[in-house]
Amino acid sequence: VAEIRKADTNHIVILGAPQWNSNFDPFTDWTFDKKIMYSCHRYGGDATAEAITHFIDFRDKTGLPMYMGEIGHNTLERMESLCKVMEDNNIGYTFWPYKKMEGSCFVSIGTPENWDQIVAFSEAPRDTYAAIREARPHQELSRLAMTRFLELCLFENCNSQEDYTGALRLDKERTDN
DSSP: OHHHHHHOSSSOEEEEOHHHHTOOTTOOOOOSOSSEEEEEEEOSSOOSTGGGHHHHHHHHHHTSOEEEEEEOOOOHHHHHHHHHHHHHTTOEEOOSOSEEESSSSSEEEOOOTTHHHHHHHHHSOOSSHHHHHHHOOOHHHHHHHHHHHHHHHSGGGSEEOHHHHHHTTTTSOOOOO
């Protein structure tokens, strides 16, 4: 942080903990800068305040903001429950990803024709150059599939996932703390 402050004294610096932003025990001094906040991550487990007590306790001990920077996919019910828990405990959060092919996300991308051949190539053995060349789809097919993929990535070509955004409680009234 000291090195960052040599160039920028204005912006907040976000600090993550070891072990996928989950172990805050190594942080023993949080008084060295007035513009820091901490970021935690959660990928599984119960969606209860008890399950994130160590994040809440660290936040309360330091008096600094805690931000849930990553939350992995799960059932829509678990996502909604975890959002409520974080709102009730004044922890901001980010869900990911915003956009991907199918599955849980804000907006989904359609699958272009011949995409299965692109995926098969990416998963093919790479032991030798001969194996790579043999698995490689025809260049024109690859170009068409990738061009179509880029077209499908445009927002107007994506599909909004209403159940996903609903689970994130984006339309719910927030709890005052």
